[in-house]
Amino acid sequence: MVVDVRDVHYAIDKRPILSGIDLRVRRGLITAIMGPSGTGKTTLLKLITAQVTADRGQVVVLGRDVAQLKGSEIYALRKRMGMLFQNGALLTDMDVFENVAFPVREHTDLPDPLIRKLVFIKLQAVGLRGAAGLMPGELSGGMARRVALARAIVMDPEILIYDEPFVGLDPISLGVIMRLIKQMNEALGITSIVVSHDVQELSTIAHNSYLLSSGRVAAAGSPQELRKSDSEAVRQFITGSPDGPVPFHYPAPDYNTQLLTADEP
Amino acid sequence: MSNGKYNGYLREGVRRMGAVAIFFFRILIQCVPATGRPRLIVYQIFNAGARSLIIIMLAGLFVGMVLGLQGFELLQRFGSEETLGTAAALGLLRELGPVITALLFAGRAGTALTSEIGLMRATDQLTAMEIMAVDPLRYVAAPRFLGGVIAMPLLAAIFNIIGLFGAQLVGVQMMGIDRGSFWSQMQDSVEFRDVTEGVVKSLVFGVACSLIAVHEGYHSEPTAAGVGLATTRTVVASSVLTLLLDYVLTAVFIRG
Ligand SMILES: Nc1ncnc2c1ncn2[C@@H]1O[C@H](COP(=O)(O)OP(=O)(O)OP(=O)(O)O)[C@@H](O)[C@H]1O
Ligand SMILES: [Mg+2]
Numbered sequence: 268m269v270v271d272v273r274d275v276h277y278a279i280d281k282r283p284i285l286s287g288i289d290l291r292v293r294r295g296l297i298t299a300i301m302g303p304s305g306t307g308k309t310t311l312l313k314l315i316t317a318q319v320t321a322d323r324g325q326v327v328v329l330g331r332d333v334a335q336l337k338g339s340e341i342y343a344l345r346k347r348m349g350m351l352f353q354n355g356a357l358l359t360d361m362d363v364f365e366n367v368a369f370p371v372r373e374h375t376d377l378p379d380p381l382i383r384k385l386v387f388i389k390l391q392a393v394g395l396r397g398a399a400g401l402m403p404g405e406l407s408g409g410m411a412r413r414v415a416l417a418r419a420i421v422m423d424p425e426i427l428i429y430d431e432p433f434v435g436l437d438p439i440s441l442g443v444i445m446r447l448i449k450q451m452n453e454a455l456g457i458t459s460i461v462v463s464h465d466v467q468e469l470s471t472i473a474h475n476s477y478l479l480s481s482g483r484v485a486a487a488g489s490p491q492e493l494r495k496s497d498s499e500a501v502r503q504f505i506t507g508s509p510d511g512p513v514p515f516h517y518p519a520p521d522y523n524t525q526l527l528t529a530d531e532p
Numbered sequence: 533m534s535n536g537k538y539n540g541y542l543r544e545g546v547r548r549m550g551a552v553a554i555f556f557f558r559i560l561i562q563c564v565p566a567t568g569r570p571r572l573i574v575y576q577i578f579n580a581g582a583r584s585l586i587i588i589m590l591a592g593l594f595v596g597m598v599l600g601l602q603g604f605e606l607l608q609r610f611g612s613e614e615t616l617g618t619a620a621a622l623g624l625l626r627e628l629g630p631v632i633t634a635l636l637f638a639g640r641a642g643t644a645l646t647s648e649i650g651l652m653r654a655t656d657q658l659t660a661m662e663i664m665a666v667d668p669l670r671y672v673a674a675p676r677f678l679g680g681v682i683a684m685p686l687l688a689a690i691f692n693i694i695g696l697f698g699a700q701l702v703g704v705q706m707m708g709i710d711r712g713s714f715w716s717q718m719q720d721s722v723e724f725r726d727v728t729e730g731v732v733k734s735l736v737f738g739v740a741c742s743l744i745a746v747h748e749g750y751h752s753e754p755t756a757a758g759v760g761l762a763t764t765r766t767v768v769a770s771s772v773l774t775l776l777l778d779y780v781l782t783a784v785f786i787r788g
Contacts, residue, residue, distance in 0.1 A: 316663055342665040350663045356656035370664045373671075418664075 268327075269294045269426055269458045270315055275324035277310060284310050286482040287324075292426075292475075297452050297459040299469040299490070302479035303504065305517075308462045311479070312430055315460070316350060317341045329425065346374060349419030349457075350428040355411035357403040357418070363390070364399040367418045374422065389417040393447060409440030416447060420457070427451060429461045433468055445472055466505050470494065478504060555747050558669055559677050566674035576679025577686075580641040580742075584687055587636055592691040595628055596620065596698025603699065604707045613709055617718035620699035624692045625722065625730040626785075631778050633688040634737035638770035641683070642745035645676055646766040649749025650759035658750075673746050680742025681735065688734040729785045736777055741770045 270292035277285040284307040292298045300308055313319045314326050317333040326333045331344055357366050367386045371377060377385070390396040393413040403411060412432065419427060432444050449472050451457045463469055469476060470490030478486040478493065478501055485500040486493055493501055519525070566573065599620045607613045649672060652658050658668040703709045745766050752762035 318659070318662065342667075345663055345665040348663070350660070352656045352660055354655060356660035358657055358660075359652070359655070370666070373664070373666050422664075 268292070269329060270460070271325075271327040272311070272315070273325045273327075275311075275314060275321045275326060277307070277314065277319070277321050279310075284482055285314075285321075288479070288482070288484060290477055290484065290487075292458060292460055294458050295452075295456050296474040297448065297461060297472055299473035299476035300460065300462045300479065301464065301466060301469060301476060301504070302485075303464070306479045307482050308479060309430060312350070312428055312460070312462060316345065316348065316428065346422065347424055348426045348428065349422070349424035351412065351415050351419050351430065351432055353431045353434060354408070355403070355406075355415040357406075357411055357415060359403050361402075362399070363395065363401050363403070363406070363414050366403065366414060367421050370418065370422050385421065386417075389421050390414075392420070392450075393417045394443070409436050409444070412436075412440075412444065413447070416444075416451075420451060420455070423455070425458060427457045427459045429459065429463075431463055432461065433463055433465045441468065448472060480504070551751075552743065552747055555750070556743055559674055559743070559746070562667065562670040562674040563678055566670055566678065569675070572671075572675040573678050573682075576675045577683050578679075580637070580645070580676075580680050580683040581687060583644055584633075584637050584640045584683075585690070587640055588633060588687050588691050589694050591632055591636055592629075592694035593698045595632060595691075596624070596695030596700075597702050599623055599628070599695065600699035600702030600707075604703055604709070613703075613707070614713040615717050615721075616699065616703045616709055617696075617714040617716075618721045620696060620703075621718045621722050622726060624695045624699075625726050626733075627778075627782075629688045629692040629695065630730055630733035630737055631774060633684065633691045633734060634741055634774040635771055637680070637684060637687060637737075638741045638745070638767055638774070641680065642741050642766050642770050643763045645680070645742070645745040646749040646752070646763045647759055649673070649676070649746060650752035650754075650762050653750065653752060654754040654756070654759060668750075673750055677742045677746050680745065681738040684738030684741070685731055685734045688730065692730070725785075729781075732785075733778065733781050736781060737774050740773050740777060744770045744773065 268291055270290070272288055272290040275285055275288045276283065288311065290300075290311075300311065302308055310319070314321055314333075315328060317326075317328075317336065320326075320334045328344060329347060331340070333341070333344070336344065357363075358369065361369070364386055367389055368382055371382050371385060387396055387399070390399055393416050395410060395413055395417065398406065398410065398414070403414075406414065429448065432448065433441050436444065445468060448459060448461060452459050452472075461469060461473065470493075473490055476488065476490055476493055477484055480500050485504075486496055486498050488496070494505065496502070600616065603616050603619045603623075604613055607616055607619065649658075652668075652672065658672065661668045661671060700711075700714060704711045704714055748762040748766045748769070749759075752758045
């Protein structure tokens, strides 16, 4: 078990975001976390990467209870993880090469020729060795995400976390990213956690998936199991219907009343 | 009437000052390991310095020329226009150099620092560093803070030199004071402690302005509006604090 989340509760300003999440990520597998917008998927990733701590419950990553860790221990744990941000989050004041080299320079004393080799190998893996000299501002969204992926794997992490890796990509880039996620997992044995709305895409690569809804796990299992599930929430999410147990609307006062009273100040 | 509201402002003010003080200590701790990367600091000195250089030089020239005109007019009333060199040098060294440099620094380099760090926050770059186990306080905040602190006295020195040149331009070239007495009077009566006062002031202003700029950027709301607001706060807070500290330091130096 690489990540073990037990009965985790988390609230922002007294508004509960996660209420009793249980989730397990097994070594060497691709685990998908799906769910509608605003259910707390990114928040869950923040808990796993120890950016925030749970109000209740336990988050165990690589055998360590993250709530018990000191600052330096959190950094030591994070060196074993990589994370891909939605917009890439590349450092804007250095070029592609230096972005990928950044973690290596910070954490090792490797000689320069070795660093160059390492960086070119990782850039080749994402197909962007030729873009090494470009600045982040000169990249398209899909390219930036691939550079960010190269940066995330340059230190050979045990866990790789992807937050919405498919959003806003054209079919080709999407296919490339999907293939890369699969490759990282199969060739390097990296345990992967993929957060996305994209049920179709995920079901072809994930070994295991969790469907979150309103801060809880609505369903879990392999993509095939989810597809066959007779839970209404799952059906609604997979068929993309606005009506069902998962509310499409953010909580609001009664629609008719609000429209009728709209001309009152 | 609204005693409660007043108390609220007071408490908020104290809370903010406490937060800045804690941030100050956290940066100071990171400054030690940050010196292990001298290239980053040198780059930030250059960055802060180069950004403000032109405006500092222009301002220095005009302030010096005004000082020359006003000083000449005033000293002429007492028949001692040849002491213009001393008057200009003291005014620049002890007061105008450090203060105006700090105000211009806050408006030029300070705002640039705040918006740069704020944008790094808004685009997840700081979070990405955290996840890569690199402390952004050490990598982003400390070098920029140190760069600002070191750049400030250098900029003030440039301001002073150009200002003196401006005063000399007006006094000697336009008003006809003897060039020799302009410089020799100055050399005779400017003491070492006048220089010290100027350097100490610009170091203190450098700490204050850089700290505020880095703090506001680091803690700005991660939105476009949030970064804009933080930038404005940098200018306002740096200017007010500079003038306040200037009074305190002047009092200390005159009594000490
Ligand atoms: N800093 C914050 N302050 C207040 N509320 C927040 C904050 N961050 C997140 N939230 C709230 O927490 C909830 C969950 O947010 P989160 O970003 O985890 O959702 P998500 O599942 O990742 O959504 P998406 O698929 O759109 O990325 C949202 O309703 C959001 O309004
Ligand atoms: Mg999200």
